[in-house]
Amino acid sequence: MRVLLVEDDRMIGExxxxxxxxxxxxxxxxRDGQTALNTLETQDYGLVLLDLGLPKKDGLEVLQSMRLRKNNVPVIIITARDALEERVRGLDAGADDYLLKPFEMAEVLARMRAVVRRKGGIAGPTLTNGVLSLDPVTREVSFNGEPKQLSAREYSLLHALMVRPGAILSRAELEDRIYGWNEEVESNVVEFLIHALRKKLSAEAIKNVRGVGWMVSREK
Incomplete structure (x- = not known):
């Protein structure tokens, strides 16, 4: 999943x-609110981590602008503003969660997983279609109950498909989900990863819709 981090503090951001x-x-x-809005105009994300005290445009303004533009990407506010009024304003403006600094990354990751589950209409922590299962907490994957070992890239691609079983994702959409700005997109990486996943899981685990993209089946 591709995440937009909006944070002006270099140490926290790194x-x-x-x-x-x-x-x-x-x-x-x-690292500023205006760049965040400009970025959201041209790039799709699975989730945004948004600080409030930002240069150029405050984080709350960014959030309000996003929702006015009908951008429904999940947003978790990460901020030092701990007043009840601030938390209420953030949630009422359209945030999906509100996390106070200082925080532990384990909690950030857990809240991200919970928000993504809710967005996808999934109650339990495990993503499954009845045959293929993926646990975002442990990053364990199984096919027909048999554990499978995946590389980080293989896991990322499979996770992108498992979040929305039945949805067809194109090569460009899958590349967007597994690569950030500063990472070089390797030639034919999606085809290579899907070939590797089919070898490890099953030839039927990921279906190709010719000329459109790839998908995993809905729950059986």
Whole structure:
């Protein structure tokens, strides 16, 4: 999943950026509110981590502008503003969650997983279609109950498909979900990863819709 991190504090930003990448997220990091809005106009994200005290445009203004523009990407506010009134304003403006600094990355990651589950209409922590299962907490994957070992890139691509079983994702959409700005997109990487996943899981685990993209089946 591709995440937009909006944080002007360099030390916090570097720590969160690194932790997200270690958790197999693709991350784009911007440091002011106006750049965040400009970025959201041209790039799709699975989730936004949004600070409030930003240069050029306050984080609350960014959030309000996003929702006015009908951008419904999940947003978790990460801020030092701890007053009840601030929390209420943030949630009422359209935030999906509100997390106070200082925070532990384990909690940030858990809240991200919860928000993404709710967005996808999923109650439990495990993503499954009845045959293929993926646990975003442990990053364990199984096919017909048999555990499978995946690389970080393989896991990221499979996660993108499992979040919306039945939805067809194109090559460009899958590349967007597994690569950030500063990462070079390798030639034919999507085809290579899907071939590797089919070898490890099953030839039927990921279906190709010719000329359109790839999908995993809905729950059986």
């Amino acid at each position: 720590a969160v950026d690194q932790a997200l990448k270690e958790a197999t997220y693709a991350v784009d990091w911007v």
